[in-house]
Amino acid sequence: MIKKDKHLIIIGGVAAGMKAAAKARRESAAMRITVLTDEEHVSYAGCGMPYFVGDIIKDPQKLIIRRPEYFKGMHDIDVLTHHQVVRIDIRSRSVRVKHLVNGQDLTFHYDKLIIATGAQPVIPPLPGVSLGNIFTLRTVTDAFKIKSFMNAGEKVRNAVVVGGGLIGLEMAENLVVRGVGVTVVELFDHILPPLDKDMALLVQNYVKENGVEVITSDKVESFEGEGGNVTRVITGKQWLPADIVILSVGIKPNTKLAQDAGIKIGVTSAIEVNERMETNIPDVYAAGDCAESTHLITGKPAWVPLGSTAAKMGRVAAVNAAGGHDTLKGILGTLIVKVFEMNVGKVGLSEREAVKEGFTVESVIVPAADRAHYYPGGKEIITKLIADAATRKLLGAEIIGTGVVDKRIDTIATALTFGATVKQVSQLDLAYAPPYAMAMDAIIVAANVLDNKLQGKTAGILPQEVMEKYERGEDFVLLDVRTEAEYKGGHIRGCRHIPLDKLASRVHELDGSKEIITYCRAGLRAAHAYRILRNAGLKNVRYMDGSILAWPYGLEK
């Protein structure tokens, strides 16, 4: 017989909650452990929802990782579903619970409490927002609702996805795959707001090429319907037909229970915790999407709700609640999302975020192949690296492309964790064989380019900076050094064209009093042209990082 002593109560039965329950049991065979959730399901795969809607995951059972009976039978953990916690009473160390099925009011005493109440979608308070067929996607119940609507027989023609973030794009893809016409409406001036505009626009172009309409810098103002169901979406600029609307404008942490109980809420609006996941109230912990983290680059509180972080937080809270000691230092805001065949990743600070944090930023955009060029199946990726010019430390990265992105994001996440300099990243002993990487991996190449820039050895300019020069009406020469055929296939408006192999003999054609910016396809020939022009005595020369591959503003023929 196992002696039951202390009672651990966990509020919430998804990622952090169930991870905490299982870990607490492994830490303590004796503890009584109870999980309370107002939902019907626990331990489900929140991140799999868009793929379930898109039929990539067909069996709904696959989304439910474990059932309450499993936790009881295998781990002696009581998982009480349909049990809504209505109040936490710090003084009496108890939680008041309403049984959502039989209406009963219950009180549970706790010795230790882990709050893992998660987050909920933001529902913008717009006219018509409660019409039928307007969905959010957060719980497994949401996913079932959307899928049963999609499968109900009536042809779903038009979808509007409100918000072009990760979930919005995953949903857009999974609806397009099912033959629905999809329009994404984004308030910001580009989709994927966590990314810098230059990188996000490349993704946006790709998403459009894959049949998704994208409207940016526009705001949904109301929804209109017939027979109780949505039929169109009214934005500041237009109206859009809609048989279905997905609201994915963001999520917010579920903190009401904590706040009402006097538990401190942090500056991010999530529950404030220390490295041990302790709140300001003794024996009360918070973990998962309801709790805030520390950003390892800025050292400031950050709220980046993700299943991966929730699992780590749940473990730490459990160890401490069970009487041990564990800490979680923080996060890097690492993101990855698959959009059609493109992989989009970000880690650490974007350039915009780094500037906002007061860093003097240097950055590069470098396209490269994801494996040896002669090995079949290689694809391109585009890496943006962001560094602190003062310390030459890396601050962040954004990587996109149909090639392998997640590997490079993980490598940089690890480098950022340890405060790596750009130089150190350029010399990592990464795994090399032709099926996996180039002899110098894409991030090593990018780090070399950035290190050169930090040392003032080169004079790259980002595509976005070139565009800003155009917008300011600056007088400069944009010089395309590609071949005639490449030039004719599409070039940047207003450029001059001199192929690289003719450049040395035609330098005299260029007006040396103006700034000259060279570009090619991926940046290599542009850098070479830069050196030819410099060696010919021209002083005011730069070359465009990433060149055409990183130019998101369209070409003309």
Added chain:
Amino acid sequence: MIKKDKHLIIIGGVAAGMKAAAKARRESAAMRITVLTDEEHVSYAGCGMPYFVGDIIKDPQKLIIRRPEYFKGMHDIDVLTHHQVVRIDIRSRSVRVKHLVNGQDLTFHYDKLIIATGAQPVIPPLPGVSLGNIFTLRTVTDAFKIKSFMNAGEKVRNAVVVGGGLIGLEMAENLVVRGVGVTVVELFDHILPPLDKDMALLVQNYVKENGVEVITSDKVESFEGEGGNVTRVITGKQWLPADIVILSVGIKPNTKLAQDAGIKIGVTSAIEVNERMETNIPDVYAAGDCAESTHLITGKPAWVPLGSTAAKMGRVAAVNAAGGHDTLKGILGTLIVKVFEMNVGKVGLSEREAVKEGFTVESVIVPAADRAHYYPGGKEIITKLIADAATRKLLGAEIIGTGVVDKRIDTIATALTFGATVKQVSQLDLAYAPPYAMAMDAIIVAANVLDNKLQGKTAGILPQEVMEKYERGEDFVLLDVRTEAEYKGGHIRGCRHIPLDKLASRVHELDGSKEIITYCRAGLRAAHAYRILRNAGLKNVRYMDGSILAWPYGLEK
């Protein structure tokens, strides 16, 4: 006009040599740069050779990255092929050269010299080794020879690959793919000697399942032939028919030129260099496969010839030779190889190497999925992590499987570079979305298991340790806790079987005076069974890390 001043001579035109030449030009427009090589080709893809033989790469031109004319035209670098350097004269700062085509003797003065002479295959001095159709695979010329023999029309039935290292396995695969019966003969007691035996045996089983005969702990003693061509290979234990033999017993650095000139050779038999790639002779650098590195974990000299390291060394040598300053701190011995559909990677120290270096080692083997279990296409990988019990720092990793391995190797390479503890690895903020990883990535799961072991929280035992107990004739209970069906499908000889869900009620059947070792399929249920038995009062219990998935010694039914 560019003023030419100092003359940089580079001996060797493959990875390090050509990288150094191109980088030196970017560093200095004025320097005169000459590359001397006795080969016909430069800048070729040494690592692509096995895939060329296997017809995965069909076009031989793809293996030649750049031609001499390119370097002359684009970079003003003189690349002199068929120019064999026969002597380096330190005193007069010159190299004596024999032109291999016209027999001319030439002398070149240098101001700076980079030795990038590479490495060559070891040819064991065995009777018959010079028979026809016995090949090594190192240069592009070797690859052409093998391929033209393979394509010559006569059916190649049997191949013997001498040496089961990376090149040997790549060749075995590429010959099997072409319908040849292949036997690999390895002197060591398992293939892939850099790996620990437990992990290497799992690869070895897989290679055998894919149709390659593998003979270990056996030594080739001679070759016999007819009409000048090899027909069979005689080993210590048997003879093997052979229409073709691939010698892949290792490579050795080309150091004769350096040694004759009085340049210091290091303990690894490669040229000794400091972080700047400087040899003991002023203005003479060495880079690439002929030069040694520092191992970042042991701090000792190491020689791990790889294209990725060669490229980094070439850059550093070039920057310094051109008057700048750059350093390369060292390497981690990172390896990756694709063997059929299995990916095999290693970074840092193996357990065997770590023990030899004097570390008190703790290690685990943990199987896991490479992405969310509900996302299609997921595959298994098996991770072995090796740590220093004293500092709890990670020392190395070996990862194998049909799932994504390179990503995890790169992540751990980065962690090792910064001296990460196992705990720190377990808390990395790695990229998570269902198509890319589990919420807790495979290496995070493995690091958690290892961290628990380092804290003494669990009592895992490696499969190899269990086998050693058998071999010593120890009396213990090996307990299979899988389902009846799994047990019947194949189990370890001599085990008891009690399914996990019956274990609590059948504990009394077990002899508590003996050590009990539980196992399941992947280790999770074994750990659970361990806790059930411990809670039931049994003291002497352990569970097998990785269980059946990591058990390389065969099963019985």
